Amino acid sequence: MSDGIRVRxxxxxxxHLHVGGARTALYNWLYARxxxxxxxxxxxxxxxxxxxxxxxxxxLEGLRWLGLDWDEGPDVGGPHAPYFQSERRELxxxxxxxxxxEGGAYPCxxxxxxxxxxxxxxxxxxxxxxxxxxxxxxxxxxxxxRVAAGEPxxxxxxxxxxxxxxxxxxxxxxxxxxxxxxxxxxLVKGDGLPTYNFAVVVDDDxxxxxxxxxxxxxxxxxxxxxxxxxxxxYKLPKFAHLPMILGADKTRLSKRHGATSVQEFEKQGILPAxxxxxxxxxxxxxxxxxxxxxxRKLVEAxxxxxxxxxxxxxxxxxxxxxxxxxxxRLSDDEKAAGIHAFLTGQxxxxxxxxxxxxxxxxxxxxxxxxxxxxxxxxxxxxxxxRERPDYDPEAVAEHLGGExxxxxxxxxxxxxxxxxxxxxxxxxxxRERAEAMGIEAAALIHPLRVAxxxxxxxxxxxxxxxxxxxxxTRARLTGRGWEG
RNA sequence: GGCCCCUUCGUCUAGCCUGGCCUAGGACGUCGGAUUCUCGAUCCGGUAACAGGGGUUCGAAUCCCCUAGGGGCUACCA
Numbered sequence: 001m002s003d004g005i006r007v008r009x010x011x012x013x014x015x016h017l018h019v020g021g022a023r024t025a026l027y028n029w030l031y032a033r034x035x036x037x038x039x040x041x042x043x044x045x046x047x048x049x050x051x052x053x054x055x056x057x058x059x060l061e062g063l064r065w066l067g068l069d070w071d072e073g074p075d076v077g078g079p080h081a082p083y084f085q086s087e088r089r090e091l092x093x094x095x096x097x098x099x100x101x102e103g104g105a106y107p108c109x110x111x112x113x114x115x116x117x118x119x120x121x122x123x124x125x126x127x128x129x130x131x132x133x134x135x136x137x138x139x140x141x142x143x144x145x146r147v148a149a150g151e152p153x154x155x156x157x158x159x160x161x162x163x164x165x166x167x168x169x170x171x172x173x174x175x176x177x178x179x180x181x182x183x184x185x186x187l188v189k190g191d192g193l194p195t196y197n198f199a200v201v202v203d204d205d206x207x208x209x210x211x212x213x214x215x216x217x218x219x220x221x222x223x224x225x226x227x228x229x230x231x232x233x234y235k236l237p238k239f240a241h242l243p244m245i246l247g248a249d250k251t252r253l254s255k256r257h258g259a260t261s262v263q264e265f266e267k268q269g270i271l272p273a274x275x276x277x278x279x280x281x282x283x284x285x286x287x288x289x290x291x292x293x294x295x296r297k298l299v300e301a302x303x304x305x306x307x308x309x310x311x312x313x314x315x316x317x318x319x320x321x322x323x324x325x326x327x328x329r330l331s332d333d334e335k336a337a338g339i340h341a342f343l344t345g346q347x348x349x350x351x352x353x354x355x356x357x358x359x360x361x362x363x364x365x366x367x368x369x370x371x372x373x374x375x376x377x378x379x380x381x382x383x384x385x386r387e388r389p390d391y392d393p394e395a396v397a398e399h400l401g402g403e404x405x406x407x408x409x410x411x412x413x414x415x416x417x418x419x420x421x422x423x424x425x426x427x428x429x430x431r432e433r434a435e436a437m438g439i440e441a442a443a444l445i446h447p448l449r450v451a452x453x454x455x456x457x458x459x460x461x462x463x464x465x466x467x468x469x470x471x472x473t474r475a476r477l478t479g480r481g482w483e484g
Numbered sequence: 485g486g487c488c489c490c491u492u493c494g495u496c497u498a499g500c501c502u503g504g505c506c507u508a509g510g511a512c513g514u515c516g517g518a519u520u521c522u523c524g525a526u527c528c529g530g531u532a533a534c535a536g537g538g539g540u541u542c543g544a545a546u547c548c549c550c551u552a553g554g555g556g557c558u559a560c561c562a
Contacts, residue, residue: 010562014562045562046562047562050561112559115560123485128485129558156560172489172490173501175488175489177487178487185559186560191560193560195562196561216488216489216490217555217562218562219488219556220489220558222488241489243490243555244555246554246555250554250555251555281496281497282496285496288509288510291511291512309490310490311489311490311554312496312497313496314495314496315496315512317512318495318512318513321511321513322512369525369526370524376524441521442520442522444521445522448521449521449522456522457524457525458521459522459525460521461521462521
């Protein structure tokens with residue numbers, strides 16, 4: 001079933017798993033699962049100063065939470081281990097040495113300050129501020145001697161001065177870059193670690209990557225990569241550059257725009273399936289009409305051909321809506337289990353799940369589409385397991401002033417005789433009392449709702465009372481807990 | 485500055501490749517109405533876009549050119 005397709009997600013562990021990275025990971029994963037190929041995870045930690053283990057852990061957790069799994073990579077291993085670039089330096093050095101021997105690269109002894117001076121001079125001369133390649137003219141023998149003598153140096157790629165490099169992108173088609181604009185860029189840094197541009201190419205080839213699916217902020221780097229593939233004698237993979245995800249002001253998405261890491265959305269109560277669905281729609285569409293996709297359906301429907309090329313703005317509202325749609329489709333039983341876990345996590349001492357599962361399921365069924373996330377469910381349902389709800393001051397002010405207290409006490413008395421304790425009987429009793437008091441039923445129903453649930457919004461209030469039980473219901477009518 | 489990418493409702497997008505079926509479709513948001521036990525629930529309805537300008541053509545959102553705007557790269561960051 002596999003066409004030998006191999007894709008990868010290669011994050012650098014310098015922070016949390018960002019929605020942009022998550023989207024890139026998702027598209028790679030979807031493509032692999034769709035085609036029966038392999039999804040590889042590789043950690044690009046060649047920036048020793050900015051990389052951290054916490055970031056690695058966070059990224060792995062974020063990916064797992066989203067529902068992505070990898071065939072090769074950290075934790076699971078694989079035939080191309082290790083999957084951390086910091087542990088693969090021998091490979092890069094060997095390839096760099098090979099390139100130098102073949103003349104495709106050369107050691108450069110210019111100190112950073114010297115390079116900067118050269119750039120200034122070029123700029124002053126009205127040319128592009130590129131390194132002038134002077135070390136590339138040092139005779140190989142002399143260069144080798146200086147390297148052997150331990151002279152500090154970097155390895156630079158001998159970039160062609162003419163012609164152009166073509167890039168065929170799956171999403172954008174053909175792009176051309178003039179070679180003269182490229183300088184002799186660094187392959188291996190002074191500390192012996194490879195630069196990003198060198199390591200990706202070496203690793204992608206070593207790991208047999210057939211499709212490079214990444215953010216379009218890498219388009220400008222692509223000609224370097226293509227040139228390296230050619231110089232190293234590697235087989236060129238296919239490229240697909242995904243458009244960027246922007247904030248509401250259309251600038252690059254950042255912390256300024258609110259939550260941007262998947263962990264934050266997890267905390268907000270967004271469902272993984274909702275997050276995945278939303279991310280998939282950010283840049284891809286099946287037909288412009290279908291929006292709801294389970295992970296399984298996404299794998300089935302996904303294709304790189306239908307990925308757009310224009311950047312998109314991240315919309316938390318739509319994400320919340322989609323997550324809610326997925327939440328709504330959970331069975332009452334699943335919701336019951338989830339809510340039990342969430343409430344327990346909040347520190348509420350609940351009976352074991354098995355003991356109250358049916359009741360929780362009934363409650364959740366009653367709430368219907370009024371709850372669309374775990375936090376929302378906890379807020380609306382928590383009071384069923386407490387002595388009394390947290391009263392919403394506004395609702396109390398509106399419905400529990402004046403004669404309400406007296407009427408509710410009266411109602412409580414009448415309710416004491418209701419048996420069996422069922423919604424229909426409770427409603428009949430209330431309507432009877434209302435008539436006896438000479439008031440509209442609504443004038444009793446609203447205060448009842450607020451006194452029992454603490455809010456002015458709820459499902460059918462008689463059913464709520466039924467599920468809450470006679471004792472608790474009547475206690476809340478007479479306890480006057482809303483007065484503080 | 486140079487190079488590259490992008491440009492359909494406020495937002496995500498369909499349509500663009502293979503011009504006419506587009507008086508531009510769907511969704512989120514938003515606004516309005518209904519539902520007499522409320523609602524952030526439900527139902528119904530409205531709102532709003534082809535960046536601008538030139539061409540090509542009988543006909544252009546769709547093809548070509550220019551302008552403008554946005555983004556990216558231009559590091560011994562990734």
